[in-house]
Amino acid sequence: MSKNYDLAIIGGGPAGYVAAERAGHKGLKVVLIEKGELGGVCLNEGCIPTKTLLYSAKLYDNAIGAEKYGVQAREVTFDFGKMMARKEKVVKKLVGGVGLKMKEHHVEVRRKEAYIKGRSAAGISITAGEEEILAANLLICTGSEAFVPPIPGLGSPNETILTNREILQLKELPSSLVVIGGGVIGMEFASFFNSLGTKVTIVEMLDEILTGMDSEMSVMMRQMYAKKGITFHLSAKVVEVNGTEVIFEKEGKKESVTGDKILVSVGRKPVTKGFGLENLGVELDRGGIKVDERMKTNVPNVFAAGDVTGFSLLAHTASREGEVVVNNLTGRNDRMRYNAIPGVVYTNPEFSGVGLTEEKAKEQNIAYKCVKLPMAYVGRFIAENEGGSGVCKVLVGEKYGEVLGVHMLGNPSSEMIYGACMAIEMEMTLKEMEEVVFPHPTVSEIFKETIFGF
């Protein structure tokens, strides 16, 4: 017997579970189908485990550097196994929390693999394992998976070759690690292992790491990490992997580097196959599900949110997209906007940005003004970052002075950047920002100082 739902959601990641929670809260009859663990990549093998580990690394870093602050911590050591075990505990706790939230909002959860059978006047029919489900609306949140490029010697993950999934399951600390791809995921893992003493080499095809972020700060970041001992190969195209050897082409010459382990972090690809998407005739665009501003697909009653759409690839984007779907389904006209989505690299120091970068503004011919200040401009930063450096950059529109982009390198920028998100989302101008009162002394004051620099 099939059952009727207002909304069926496939995938329990940040897109799916947040949408389920919101829809349940608004009284829709919701079923959430997840074949793995609730929380998706983010909770199980992405954001949360990495941040947990990075925090351990940061504590270790701080303990080593504590002397500078007059604190003595002798014989600082770490236990890799315990770090990994704590990570597991954190993940479990959060995954359990998601389950509770589902209950609280009357979301029926099916821990089964979903398959879409088709669409008729009665609704969209899906199976969750054996069970037949009929729903008026369908939200697809099947997320993404690590992309392993077709390079000779680089098959599916094994002992040596790892993706984010495998590397989070390591039992022992590798003595050396080659990271293919210097994006956010690559840099975070590089940072973690570098802190723990692993010899890390990054091989990046483009001419800079962390492309898409403010390029000036990316350079600073690279230089900081080079000092900490990471080797960077830029404009280096991996052409072959031979056991533990990564062979790449750089300026026309072949070079190679070996590592105990090799992390492939060149990008992620949307999960669109194997669950009957073709039975609906959903249109794809560059591998992801094509959606409009309301996250509607080309098929009536069918929506998509999160990594499966193939562009933003961030957990908070995924959740917001899921919310847009629910809002529109429940009569609130809501359009997804991408101009105020923050991006954070949880390295040490953290690197955060939102809105336009200078590169993008130039590319789009947007007239802007820009002011940049060192973080050392504010007291709290000096107090807490002995010998550390950082920078804050603000872009505003030339004509109206509206905040277009804010970029920060330095701790704890991840906790501050939301202020800039609000400024952009609310279309605030310099004048309006000047009237906002910031707590003193905090590092966040750097934002206000920069604003007054115009």
Add this chain to the structure above:
Amino acid sequence: MPKVQFIDPGVARKSGEIKFKPIPVNQYSKSIQEEKNNFSNDDLIRIYHDMVVIREFETMLNLIKTTGEYSGVPYDHPGPAHLSIGQEASAVGMAYTLTVEDFIFGSHRSHGEILAKGLSSIQKLDDVDLMKIMETFFDGTILKIVQKDFKGSVKDLGRRFLIYGTLAEIFARETGFNKGLGGSMHAFFTPFGVYPNNAIVGGSGDIAVGAALYKKVNRKKGVVVANIGDASMACGPVWEGISFATMDQFTQLWDDGMKGGLPVIFNVMNNQYGMGGQTAGETMGYGMAARIGAGVNPDQMHAERVDGYNPLAVIDAYKRKLKIIADKKGPVLLEVLTYRFSGHSPSDASSYRSKEEVEAWQNQDCIHTYAKNLVEAGVTDQLKLDGIWQEIKALMVDLLKVSIDDVVSPRMDIRKRPEQIGEMIFSNTPTETMEERPVEVNHAMAENARVIQLAKKERFAYDAEGKPFSKMKQYQLRDGIFEAIIDRFYKDPTLIAYGEENRDWGGAFAVYRGLTEALPYHRLFNSPISEASIVGTSIGYAMCGGRVIPEIMYCDFLGRCGDEVFNQLPKWQAMSGNVLKMPVVLRVSVGSKYGAQHSQDWTSLVAHIPGLKVVFPVTPYDAKGLMNSALQGTDPVVFFESQRVYDIGEQFHAGGVPEGYYEIPIGEPDVKRAGKDVTILTIGATLYRALDAAKILEEKYGLSAEVIDARSLVPFNYELVIESVKKTGRILISGDATSRGSFLNDLARNITELAFDYLDAPPVVVGSRNWITPAYELEEAFFPQAGWFLDAIHEKIVPLAGYVAGENFTDMEQIRRAKLGI
């Protein structure tokens, strides 16, 4: 079709052969001496005079176009000038015998014909009548201009009037014959019997036939001459006009008094070229255009080729042909051989003909040869003739100066009266009858079987309990149209109706059932399968002052009368400077069950063309009321009917369809169901599917829909719709036309602009798919269905709880379809 005609297989299957009579070619051979009994010296000199007027007029225009001046008077004329230098004898010969009651129609190259016919009419009018014409036309505006400082005879004043009126018209002056709205290719002056010239090659080929029909049906004096080019003989409308004009029924079926052929002469001005295409030898196969007559009817259209280089040969032919027409043996096909020295237009480099050829024809120039003959015959001397030419030249210089003087001959001051042209697009003059005289009918209306039957029908679809009466009992939409039409047939003696299967059969879809019995043949008849001539002749009929209902069986056949519907019917009221009216109600039936070429709603195509009123009623009450309005007016109305609802009863108008006469103003939409949450505006029979949708919306989703029936497309009053949108904030616009480029989008755009602040969502268009219309059984995938309204509301306006959409209205699908052009 008629039962009185027995098609005897014995006769039809008998062997034999079709015999043709020889067609005369250039047989006139008289000298001036031999003609002296038929013409006075004055007549003969006048022929010369008239030819020179044309020659000088055209030479003046040619010089203005090519050198920017004439006799030292500079002027720039950016507009067209298709000149007829060389063809003067054919024009003057054609017009010489015609009376004021005889009408001519022409082409893009008709300056010469206007002048020739004008001069001929001036000659024949007595001074009092001529003065009256000049004094009353445009309240004497033109007369005042040409009268200033002039002291000559009334006839000379008339000639000034004619030349000035034509020239000012060519120069787009408000003081021209058509207020400058016709111009060189369309100029005309009906009081002299000069009817519209047509820039569409062959355009006069069917319109002139309609004028002849008017003369015949309304027992008016005179013949009609269609002056068309040799190249136009290839044009469909010319063939269709010829087919229409030669129908057997005129001589075999029409009532005794009416029996006989149409009084029309197809006068082929054969200058032996199209633009650059040589007809005989290159682009046609007839060798001589007169040959065509042989294939048309047993009379061979009395076809003949005459030498149009000799005015007397043409006059001779006309005397003989007018006799044929008078004997009711028309129509006639006359090929008048001539040659133009001037290019097709002044920019023509004559690259398609040799210098030797032009010179050879110039050596036999019709005017010089005729002048030589006059002198040789002792009619006059060269000095006198040269004097005439000099006088004409002086007259031209004088009138040119007046016609280009911006103070005396201004253009329309659009800045001062910005809507001046707009006001001419429609005449908007309610007119009960086009002429006061008794109507010709077969019996009193009360005796009509259909009328008697209708009296017993239920004029509202439901009984007191709200139960529908049986279809048989219900007064249907087709009855509403019938009632309005028969009523007008008994009021307006000029009203006629025709189309395919209109008589006996009862008209497609039984609208005319009962009319055959009520009306004599000449008021209701079957046309050939010839949509161009059905509409084209109606235009000619209306131009002359008659009211007419042509019918196109299926909307899809509109393409077959494209030029007539798009270029002729809508334009002549304004192009005439409001001299003409166009009381034509073109009935067009929109099909639904017969696939791709019998099911299209082309209201949008028609609504696109300025100058047509467009209505599409789908209830008996609206159909009768709108038909009454259409028939009371003097504007062309394209009256769309839907085959889906011919049998529908009246479901809306309380009290049912009134028995008496009433009008529904064209352009007023009507609320068919009141509501407050969403507005649905429909065109045509889609209304009933929208009402079904409204019911579902109410019952299942608690949304109350207000359904508005557009009823008219042009004109259209937005006020009612805006009021509705103010209340609902949401609107769907629907009709059965394929969506792309449809009038639905026009409505959507205007509503967006006019009610933007009140709209919660953009207006949504629910039209048909941009496909071919599939078979009836698949139509649900093509035409808007009740469910589509819910789909569109759900997807584009407000989500309906738990609703699963059927038809795909997602933005992405919209983009995808547009990308593919489907």
